Amino acid sequence: MSEPLLQVSDLLVTTVAGDPVLDHVSVEVGRAESIGLVGESGSGKTALAHAMLGFARPGLRLSGGSVRIAGEELLTKSETDLRALRGRKVSYVPQDPATSLNPSMRIGDQLREICRIHGRQTETEEIIPTVLGRVDLPSDRQFQRRFPHQLSGGQKQRVAIAIALACDPPLIVLDEPTTGLDVVTQAVILQEVRRIQRELDVSLVYVSHDLAAVAAVADRVVVMYAGSIVESAATDVLVARPRHPYSRGLVSSVPDHRRARRLRGIPGVAPAVDDHPVGCVFGPRCELFTDACAAEQPSLVALSSDHWVRCIRSEDTPPPTSEPRLAAPGLAADMEPILRVQELVADYRSRGIPFTAVDRVSFIAQPGECLALVGESGSGKTTIARCIVGLHQPSGGTIAFDSRRLQPSARRRSLEQRRRIQIVFQNPYESLNPKRTIRDAVSWPARALRGCSRQQAEQEVATLLDRVRLPAGLAQRYPGELSGGERQRVAIARALAARPDLLVCDEVTSALDVSVQAATLDLLRELQTELSLTMLFITHDLGVVASVADRVIVLERGSLQEEGDVLEILRAPAQPYTRRLVEAAPSLMATENGLPSPADVP
Amino acid sequence: MIAASQPRLRRNSQTLTSSWPTRISLVVVVLLLLLVIFGPLLTPHSPTAELGPPFARPSSAFPLGTDYAGEDVLSRVLVGGRSVILIGGIATVIGYLIGGVIGLVAGYQRGLTDSILMRGMDALLAFPPIIFLLLLATGFGNSLTALTLGIALIHVPGVARIVRTAALETSVRGYVEAALARGDRVRVILRREILPNIWGPIVADGGPRFTVSILLVAAVNFLGLGIAPPNADWALMISENRSGLTLNPLSVLVPAFMIAALTVSLNLLADQIARAHGSSVDVQAMRR
Numbered sequence: 001m002s003e004p005l006l007q008v009s010d011l012l013v014t015t016v017a018g019d020p021v022l023d024h025v026s027v028e029v030g031r032a033e034s035i036g037l038v039g040e041s042g043s044g045k046t047a048l049a050h051a052m053l054g055f056a057r058p059g060l061r062l063s064g065g066s067v068r069i070a071g072e073e074l075l076t077k078s079e080t081d082l083r084a085l086r087g088r089k090v091s092y093v094p095q096d097p098a099t100s101l102n103p104s105m106r107i108g109d110q111l112r113e114i115c116r117i118h119g120r121q122t123e124t125e126e127i128i129p130t131v132l133g134r135v136d137l138p139s140d141r142q143f144q145r146r147f148p149h150q151l152s153g154g155q156k157q158r159v160a161i162a163i164a165l166a167c168d169p170p171l172i173v174l175d176e177p178t179t180g181l182d183v184v185t186q187a188v189i190l191q192e193v194r195r196i197q198r199e200l201d202v203s204l205v206y207v208s209h210d211l212a213a214v215a216a217v218a219d220r221v222v223v224m225y226a227g228s229i230v231e232s233a234a235t236d237v238l239v240a241r242p243r244h245p246y247s248r249g250l251v252s253s254v255p256d257h258r259r260a261r262r263l264r265g266i267p268g269v270a271p272a273v274d275d276h277p278v279g280c281v282f283g284p285r286c287e288l289f290t291d292a293c294a295a296e297q298p299s300l301v302a303l304s305s306d307h308w309v310r311c312i313r314s315e316d317t318p319p320p321t322s323e324p325r326l327a328a329p330g331l332a333a334d335m336e337p338i339l340r341v342q343e344l345v346a347d348y349r350s351r352g353i354p355f356t357a358v359d360r361v362s363f364i365a366q367p368g369e370c371l372a373l374v375g376e377s378g379s380g381k382t383t384i385a386r387c388i389v390g391l392h393q394p395s396g397g398t399i400a401f402d403s404r405r406l407q408p409s410a411r412r413r414s415l416e417q418r419r420r421i422q423i424v425f426q427n428p429y430e431s432l433n434p435k436r437t438i439r440d441a442v443s444w445p446a447r448a449l450r451g452c453s454r455q456q457a458e459q460e461v462a463t464l465l466d467r468v469r470l471p472a473g474l475a476q477r478y479p480g481e482l483s484g485g486e487r488q489r490v491a492i493a494r495a496l497a498a499r500p501d502l503l504v505c506d507e508v509t510s511a512l513d514v515s516v517q518a519a520t521l522d523l524l525r526e527l528q529t530e531l532s533l534t535m536l537f538i539t540h541d542l543g544v545v546a547s548v549a550d551r552v553i554v555l556e557r558g559s560l561q562e563e564g565d566v567l568e569i570l571r572a573p574a575q576p577y578t579r580r581l582v583e584a585a586p587s588l589m590a591t592e593n594g595l596p597s598p599a600d601v602p
Numbered sequence: 603m604i605a606a607s608q609p610r611l612r613r614n615s616q617t618l619t620s621s622w623p624t625r626i627s628l629v630v631v632v633l634l635l636l637l638v639i640f641g642p643l644l645t646p647h648s649p650t651a652e653l654g655p656p657f658a659r660p661s662s663a664f665p666l667g668t669d670y671a672g673e674d675v676l677s678r679v680l681v682g683g684r685s686v687i688l689i690g691g692i693a694t695v696i697g698y699l700i701g702g703v704i705g706l707v708a709g710y711q712r713g714l715t716d717s718i719l720m721r722g723m724d725a726l727l728a729f730p731p732i733i734f735l736l737l738l739a740t741g742f743g744n745s746l747t748a749l750t751l752g753i754a755l756i757h758v759p760g761v762a763r764i765v766r767t768a769a770l771e772t773s774v775r776g777y778v779e780a781a782l783a784r785g786d787r788v789r790v791i792l793r794r795e796i797l798p799n800i801w802g803p804i805v806a807d808g809g810p811r812f813t814v815s816i817l818l819v820a821a822v823n824f825l826g827l828g829i830a831p832p833n834a835d836w837a838l839m840i841s842e843n844r845s846g847l848t849l850n851p852l853s854v855l856v857p858a859f860m861i862a863a864l865t866v867s868l869n870l871l872a873d874q875i876a877r878a879h880g881s882s883v884d885v886q887a888m889r890r
Contacts, residue, residue, distance in 0.1 A: 389783040410785045418785045431776030435798035441777075444794075448784055494780070 011065035034204040036218030040513040091164035097156035108144025154185035187584035212586035253518035255543030265519025337364035345396035372549035380558035422495035428487035432479035439475035485516035627867030641680035657849035678834035690815035693753035701761025709769025723759035739827035768800035809872025
């Protein structure tokens with residue numbers, strides 16, 4: 001094989017304080033090859049993506065090693081030379097197109113600008129329609145005269161990709177380009193990226209925390225953990241039989257709607273940047289950890305010509321788990337529903353203009369079941385949750401809890417009703433009061449809703465923390481000292497302190513890393529079974545639904561589309577909208593054409 | 603990650619005493635407060651007795667010389683901080699209580715309540731403070747109660763605005779929603795969830811406000827509409843003795859220095875306390 005297009009060798013990126021963010025990383029990208037960089041927050045994947053353009057975020061420093069594109073060394077170049085090179089030799093598609101496009105410049109002008117910078121203004125009028133066509137955008141004048149705010153999220157991301165394509169670079173680095181997009185849009189963009197890569201024979205580096213998304217576009221996957229590459233293999237090999245325990249944990253953590261199974265997270269948290277453990281960096285979280293692992297950081301060894309792994313026990317790593325999901329607590333079909341929502345209508349005012357977020361939605365929840373409300377952003381799922389817990393005033397319809405009608409406002413409801421319905425919010429960084437200790441936060445609901453004395457309530461804290469698998473010592477800490485996953489567990493413990501019968505979970509895992517998400521979902525499922533909780537699980541992620549829910553309700557723009565047993569709906573969706581969602585949801589089981597291979601069908 | 607972070611309280615006290623300006627201002631404030639409390643016990647002479655020639659230079663009998671009426675400058679400095687600090691302090695506290703409640707209610711309730719309360723504050727803000735105080739003085743004479751309440755009233759709209767902005771931002775946080783969903787009473791939500799989180803900016807703003815109070819008291823006293831001679835007061839002393847600046851400069855400079863030291867160190871200290879409190883709200887942005 002000829003020389004690779006991109007050659008990163010022994011790259012060292014450090015913080016200004018000297019702590020390594022990337023610890024001697026080497027990676028190669030061949031011509032017309034597509035690789036995926038996967039890792040959770042703090043793994044260094046974005047730092048590596050930036051280094052491929054000769055860039056380091058403020059606060060970081062490119063301290064050593066080399067980055068070569070087609071033989072040209074980037075790290076010794078001046079900023080001016082780099083600027084001439086970026087866009088022409090390598091281009092970058094950032095995570096959030098809403099902030100990366102200039103809001104005061106027309107789309108056409110932004111494309112023209114990049115051509116002008118790279119001295120191709122004479123060809124501009126041919127280039128622009130071509131690149132817009134490549135990303136399936138209209139290329140007429142009318143469209144070129146639009147401003148970014150007149151485009152949808154998916155269109156903005158396409159424009160960003162078009163800008164990256166404008167000067168025909170042989171290498172494109174995409175940094176989480178579909179995070180924040182709806183599943184259907186994400187699926188379309190992923191397909192387009194793959195198609196463009198094939199058609200133009202460009203090389204791709206696709207950075208993401210989402211292994212399923214990466215699997216859809218990459219020939220080869222590079223798994224990063226705490227600043228090092230821990231495994232690199234062809235996509236299908238890595239997904240089927242990962243050899244590093246961390247990769248295995250990741251594969252087991254990815255929720256997959258094509259395979260409803262118990263999700264197993266990875267215990268513990270990744271080391272901080274200024275924390276330099278001796279031995280294997282993953283050791284503290286590894287099930288296969290032995291004394292030999294603690295001795296020194298294992299080196300990357302080749303299992304085959306294109307499968308590399310940084311683990312001394314890679315031969316012993318078992319295949320990814322495929323345990324059946326936990327069964328629902330026994331449902332008695334003849335029981336009165338615990339929650340009955342009838343003809344619910346809810347409006348919002350946006351700049352004075354009323355807008356119907358929920359339009360005559362009716363459903364029931366049986367005691368002890370986990371009911372998922374699924375839909376894209378704007379489907380009204382969160383508004384329904386807010387109506388149920390009394391945070392949003394419905395404009396019509398009724399909500400009955402345990403056969404009694406609920407008042408619209410939480411404050412008007414009886415103490416008993418408020419105690420029995422609890423909610424866990426989406427954003428763990430906001431749901432806990434930063435000025436109250438964990439003990440205070442977790443004990444308060446018992447005092448406010450169950451009339452416990454302070455001593456009684458605080459005695460329960462240790463049990464509650466244990467219930468959500470947190471050490472009792474956490475009680476005296478403040479939320480600021482906890483990780484996102486830990487905070488979300490505290491929020492769950494706080495809800496459990498009220499001894500609820502109905503737990504509303506509003507996108508509780510969407511802000512968490514996949515391995516943490518898996519552990520949190522597993523915990524919720526266990527709690528639900530143990531405590532016979534009824535759960536109302538609001539999410540946009542069908543994979544999550546498949547691993548926790550018993551029944552599902554699909555919402556589109558405020559109205560109910562479909563309702564039924566989770567496994568049946570995922571297997572055979574009746575409504576076109578549901579079918580689109582199911583087909584678009586990323587899956588590790590999906591083959592290239594978006595269908596599961598025959599071997600996977602049960 | 604977790605093991606590395608320290609308990610919050612220790613971290614606070616560390617940052618509070620770790621910088622030199624803060625340490626100095628802390629010492630100065632404590633000294634001045636001690637002086638105000640115990641000063642009257644240390645006076646070598648009666649602060650209001652004519653003991654010598656006017657504007658005498660410092661001597662062993664009068665370490666800081668005498669003033670326009672032949673009174674002992676040192677004794678008057680030792681006593682003269684009380685009125686400034688007490689009136690300024692009480693006025694600031696009253697201003698905070700009224701403005702704080704108005705701001706909390708406006709920021710938390712939003713909507714019509716917010717509009718009505720804040721338009722009222724805007725109207726108050728339209729009065730130039732000094733003219734307002736002079737009007738009060740004309741109406742009530744040299745009444746210290748009227749002066750204190752007047753200064754308090756001047757602070758109300760500013761405090762209300764800052765507290766409102768902070769409360770507005772805090773009241774949409776998840777933990778406040780969680781409290782709402784629990785049906786906690788408004789009083790409980792304000793006390794448990796909102797107040798602790800807006801404390802930082804309030805304290806940071808408190809330093810400059812106390813300073814403004816002191817300067818207002820001083821200004822009114824200087825104009826002779828507050829504390830009347832022969833009572834000792836730093837601001838009044840500057841006013842009384844300014845004609846003798848060349849004869850006994852200390853009779854003006856020492857009280858002026860006292861006011862400056864007090865206000866500067868109070869400001870530094872308040873900023874530092876706010877920073878240590880981990881304020882997430884940008885105070886500078888809110889003052890605008």
